[in-house]
Amino acid sequence: MGSKNKVKDGAGDEGYADNLLKDNDIDKKEKKKKRKKSAKKDVEGAVDDEVSNHSEQDATVSFAKDDVGEKKLKKKKDNVKSTKLDREGAFDGEVNGHLQEDVTTSVARDEDKKKKKKKDKGDEKTAQLALGGIGNGYQSNLSYVNIETMTEKDSGKEIKMKKKKINSADNHLGGCAGEDDRGGKEKLDETVNGVEGSKKSKKRKKTADATDSSENSKSKGRRVSFSDDVEVFPLPEYLKYRKLNSEGDTIQGKRYTQEEDALILQAVDDYILEHGMAGDGVDRDLDEGWKRARSLIMNCKKNPELKGCWKEIARAIPRRTIRSTYERAHILYERAESRKWSKEELGTIRKFCEEHGPKWRLLGDILGKSRKHVKDAYRRVKMATLKKGAWSQEEYEQLFKLVNNDIIMRATEEKKVKHGMLRDNIAWGAISDKLQTRASPSCSTSGTTRYVPPWCSKASGPAPTTTGWWRPCTTKTHAALRMSSGMLFSSTGPETCATRDGRRWPRTLASIEASPSWSRCRFSMKGSTRISSSP
């Protein structure tokens, strides 16, 4: 598909385009093969590289912005009072423009921003307004969702859309991906012909019919579409900066490696040895003295003489906080050998909770499991009554409303966000409660994958963190929301996105423009405040 190629080119850019030019004389089949091969090879690396390196045209602008951003970040560290002003700058600093943004638009937008910045610098109040303005500028192009099961008829429409999209892509990208897009067009034509006259159509129809007939069956060709009713809401809340990690180098949000686990276990044993807490048992895992000593450390509060032991133990684990080390140690020592839950165990949990309430520590001791695992097992038990499988149209609509409302609420009032770990800064837990039929992970996944262009998920980049200042902009939803207001390219570019669905990124990327949401977002990127309605 042209889009696929374009994406890759956008990222892999010139090299790829050059190759295509060189291949001019090769017959189409060979060309196609080559492209396919090259695409596969390049998609992972090239896209990332390209996104980070950018096309040259964009580079001038975005790198300049990066510089500004970095400087501002430094300033921010030095001067907390200038936070509000820095917010804008830092966001710009995140900027790593986007391939698909045409240069003209980008430059124009940047100029506007510069002007705006200049203006804002003099007046903090203005800066605040500007932030609000950003929110208001987020003309949410998302509205209620209609799910269409694709039939042959529909696929015809989609083809039209694709053609339109590619034409628009030509205009959009200008010379940037011209050659490649031509390749894309060829491929599209093939696709069109292929679909229209395909022998497979019967098969597809059959499948589609089967899909239609069963509500529970998976959503074949299911597409999210948008109505003409567009609700506009600001999104200032998540623009808030989170505290920069004062510990700088500390690892947060990343799983413990086997090495780190080993370090913790070793550190605990070292502590026991140094303080003469155990006997001379040869086998530390079997020796009662060692077991007792470890147990004492795990319950150090009951043993005043062990006060501060975790401070000492945690010193052995670089880049982890005391708390983090402490919690990880508890998991390591308390988790059951068997990670699977039997029906009996789940039954026990349910019964226990009904009788005694959430005494996870006690229950964990009884079952020989970690309190956290017990707690989550109970959550799953509760979730078992919820629906599974394909989402209905009503559920999608309800979910979308709830997400919308959540954002609106956040925009209009200071909502207490305890953890700073809300996915996309949206309270999926609360939404799940309101929706009643789906668990929060399901809402979250469905919400972020269905209402958001897939390219926003990214495979590489810095490790995800829950406290990094950039985090609010690293997720798909945010990126999409920003994109819907034309702000995407001044926020985190894909190259700085954290991995959310990383393993699928190369594949996802390859199908970017096949996504209806993508086309809509692109449409809105061009400055429109409305989204085209479903075809």
Add this chain to the structure above:
DNA sequence: GGATTGCATCAGGCCATGCA
């Protein structure tokens, strides 16, 4: 038939709060 995608599950990290 391999590739892609959606969904569900399991595991665990971080936070706020309570308590001694």
Add this chain to the structure above:
DNA sequence: TGCATGGCCTGATGCAATCC
């Protein structure tokens, strides 16, 4: 102040459906 606990959210991955 340091530990203990519950709450909430994220990451990784397997399976099955669907696509190409």
